[in-house]
Amino acid sequence: MELESMPKFLEKKTILVTGATGFLAKAFLEKILRVQPDVRRLYLLIRASDLASATQRLHNEVIGKDLFRIVQEKWCANLDSFISEKVIAVPSNVYYENLGVKDCQLRKDMWTELDIILNSAATTRFDERTIDGVISAYGKGKLKCFLGHHETIFDIIPADMVVNCMIVAMVAYANQPYEIILHVGSSWRNPIKFSRFRNVIVRYFAENPLFSNNGKSIRVENVTVLSSMASFRAYMAIRYLMPLKVFQIANAVICQYYQDSIIDHKRKIKSVIRLAELYKPFVFFMGRFDDSNTEKLQMATSESGVDSHLFGFDPKCIDWEDYLMNTHIPGLIKYALKI
Ligand SMILES: NC(=O)c1ccc[n+]([C@@H]2O[C@H](COP(=O)([O-])OP(=O)(O)OC[C@H]3O[C@@H](n4cnc5c(N)ncnc54)[C@H](OP(=O)(O)O)[C@@H]3O)[C@@H](O)[C@H]2O)c1
Secondary structure (H helix, E strand, O other), rough: OHHHHHHHHHHEEEEEEOOOOOOOHHHHHHHHHOOOOOOOOEEEEOOOOOOHHHHHHHHHHHHHOHHHHHHHHHHHHHHHHHHHHEEEEEEEEEOHHHHHOOOOOHHHHHHHOEEEEEEEOOOOOOOOOOOOHHHHHHHHOOEEEEOOOOOOEEOOOHHHHHHHHHHHHHOOOOOOOOOOOHHHHHHHHOOEEHHHHHHHHHHHHOOOEOOOOOOOOOOOOOOOOEHHHHHHHHHHHHHHHHHHHHHHHHHHOOOOOOHHHHHHHHHHHHHHHHHHHHHHHOOOOOOOOOOOHHHHHHHHHHOOOOOHHHHHHOHOOHHHHHHHHHHHHHHHHHHHHOO
């Protein structure tokens, strides 16, 4: 392991990143450009039909984002020259041979220069991020009930810890002939249970309510938690679907006067049922993920004196209340939430 020389190891290295417009790859790229601007080159594979659209996506969806604010401020007027010196946008589609990179010379250059590959291209089907759909729905006052077990552990972890672990692993396992799997999570070392998670969310929105489009603060209530899918369906039927049926019949008698309101109710009910179906496999999952390899790497990292502020990924350091109240939810509201 060459951990002592972090981030020196990355100096003059060439890295290829697939899925460069994605959530994790962007966080990785930002970290590299911030902590090791002397990296030799970053080839960013971007799903695009030609160079012009790949370059446009690089600027609009990656470098231009607020995530890169520190890098933007550091390089200021020299940002464009810094980026064009270090970063090459490569139009690609990883479904195809040679990752869909059509330019033969570029392919040859990449294959010869490459030191590290980060494969982050994926078809993700999170309707909304990892647990954020539930938080948003609750804050917007759209979630009155949900299903879950108070003992269920949510295996969540801040993305910057995942990125730190990826970078440390690149250094630690460079040139190792064997494959190693590192699971970066919190369920073993610092588990957060559903009940605690729910209490923090409820407290956050009670103290910091969202505002609707008409400027009124949105009042949130405690969510009714149902501990099985059957009880959830029964609750939805009695509490919402049956009254809606009655409302529909009455509305037909008065010539559909409340049709808009009925459509709105239907949409809200559908959204809650959809969220419940989406999260069903997770909210009753009682397993935990083995992260012993990650723990070993983390211990080696601290023994080597690597700056834990810069490259830490020890889940035990997370104070969940503080993280959710002061970082995660405010970030979600600022960057991702649409009222
Ligand atoms: N985010 C998390 O919380 C999380 C948690 C655990 C594991 N992971 C894993 O980490 C990996 C990355 O996740 P993510 O959250 O960064 O995903 P993401 O935000 O959905 O990004 C996926 C990236 O892959 C690209 N892509 C998809 N199909 C492609 C293709 N055929 N050719 C080229 N590029 C293609 C997407 O390009 P477009 O922009 O063109 O769609 C996008 O840049 C996934 O394997 C995911 O399962 C993520």
